[in-house]
Amino acid sequence: MSLRHALLAVLTAAPMSGYDLVKYFNGTVAFVWNAPPSQIYPELRRMAEEGLLDVEVVARGQRASKRLYSISENGLEELNRWANDVLPLQPTRDPYRLKAAYMEWADIREARRQLEEHEHHYEYWLAQWRRLVDDIRARRVPLLRRRLEGRTEREQDEIVAFKLFAFEGEIAHAEAEIAWARRGLGLLDEIETARESPRQADRAS
Amino acid sequence: MSLRHALLAVLTAAPMSGYDLVKYFNGTVAFVWNAPPSQIYPELRRMAEEGLLDVEVVARGQRASKRLYSISENGLEELNRWANDVLPLQPTRDPYRLKAAYMEWADIREARRQLEEHEHHYEYWLAQWRRLVDDIRARRVPLLRRRLEGRTEREQDEIVAFKLFAFEGEIAHAEAEIAWARRGLGLLDEIETARESPRQADRAS
DNA sequence: GTAGTCATGTAAGAGGTTACATGATTAG
DNA sequence: CTAATCATGTAACCTCTTACATGACTAC
Structure with a gap:
């Protein structure tokens, strides 16, 4: 149940609406945990029902409104419990390794x-993560800035x-995956060469 | 739906019972894909119903029997389809990185x-994987030997x-995770030292 | 006869995906 | 007035987890 704790952790930075959270879970938070709106909105409702979040309904324009969520005392306790409990490591289940x-x-x-x-996916994310690390180091990330206030x-x-x-x-993970994909591409080249010219492959090995 | 394809792939080595598959998914197959009996048995039933597997009911002793599954023509086609289709890469969702x-x-x-x-988990699996790699290289793995027959x-x-x-x-993944956990432990040491003796920490940085 | 292995599941529920649905507000 | 953004979901389905359940067979 990590989504719940990710939501609690983000809400410790500042109170916000489901819509705000959806944006963060599509933006910087997605760099460790991604979640679609269809998961976030119902989960916020449940968390509020269970007393982990406080809700303030705020008017917006004439007819509309929004729900501002903030973490409650119980929510903080739950966050601390999660942070201090050891999360058991799970057995491997990697569909790409399986393939x-x-x-x-x-x-x-x-x-x-x-x-x-595989290679391109991790190259893309590697670039994203590197940029994020630079932004964090320079304290240029909005959510982080709010979190650091008053500390x-x-x-x-x-x-x-x-x-x-x-x-x-x-x-580090992305770099390892890129290296792995490249080794795989090299292996495929070798196999193709060996299939096309059996004699040469025999001599080579 | 990787379990299904893992089952198909294993069954290309030889026909076997659900019980045999459960053992493999607790043994060598678990090194890339683990699955409990409660998932394997119903999935085999469904796959047989859908025509991906052939079943032979074999008597065992006086009263008991077992179901021997083998991959069918349709199953082979499905396996090929899976192997040849690009499996889209999924967004990150790592509970340990989140913590x-x-x-x-x-x-x-x-x-x-x-x-x-984290460190111990991956050290354990690193040892397992290394041993498995040695066994594969020496062609000492029973399932692999059956698979290689007649090739x-x-x-x-x-x-x-x-x-x-x-x-x-x-x-490579395990090694990266171990290195990461150790960097984290170093970071925690630094933080603890800084908290205990503020002056020294100031001078050190 | 009893322990270990062979053999096969069910049931409840958590968590996640994909597609769809709806309407208000605001900036130009 | 129109497009983008703000705002919040529902519904169906799939996968996986956890706990439990049952009984036959075999080696000693």
Whole structure:
């Protein structure tokens, strides 16, 4: 149940509406946890019902309104509980590794497309994460700025250090995935060469 | 729907019962895809109903019987379709990175326990994966041996190369996670030191 | 006879995906 | 007045988890 805790954690920075949260979960928060509106809105309702959030209904224009959520005492307790409990590590279940393990069932060309997709996906996110890390280091991220307000300098440094630690983990992961995809593409080239010219492949190995 | 394709892929090695599959999904197959019996048995039923698997009911002892599943023509087609279609990459959703990003809500001691758990988990699996890679290289894995039977030498080499590629990806991933957890533990030490002796920390930075 | 293995599930519920639905407000 | 943005969902479906349930067979 991480979505719930991600919502609690974001709401510690400032009270906000479901719409605001949806934007963050499409923006910077999506760099560690993504969630669609159809999941966020009902979850906020449930959390408010369970007393983890306080709600203020604010008028907007003539007829419309919005619900401003803020974290309650109970919500803070729950957040602390989550932060202090060890979350058990889960067994592996990686669909891309699974496909790779059975690549003999694919054409070389299609296998290559999958690995290129893999490489490009992580290259894209690597660039995003790197930019985010720079922005965090320069304290240029709006949500982070709100979170740092009114904290001591030491607290600010610690908060920033944890964010950097988390996203540097994503960066290292992305780099490992890119390297893996490239090794796979190299392997496919070797296999193709070996299939096309058996003698040369024999000599090469 | 990867479980279905993992089952199809395993069944290309040889026909087997649900019980056999449960064992493999707790053993070597769990190194890329784990699944509990409560998921495997109903899925096999559905796959047989949909014509992806053939079933032979075999007597065992006086009263009991077992269902032997083998992959059908349709199943092979489905496996090929899966192998040749590009599986779109999913957005990030990593609960441990999420916890790390909000570690300011945890006590240092509990944060450390989480990271130690992370480190130990991946050290354990790293050892497992390394042993498996050795066993694959030596063609010592029973399921793999059955899979290689009756294949040409080149086909065998390719199949082995894909397995190695997949599991070496897991190894690289585990190594990255271990390094990340250790960096985190170092960070926690620094923070603790800074909290205990502010002057020294100031001088150090 | 009893422990371990072989064999196969059910049931309830959590969490997530995909597609769709609706209407107010605001900036130009 | 029109497009973009603000705002909030529902519904159907799928996957996976957790806990529990049952009984036959085999080696000792």
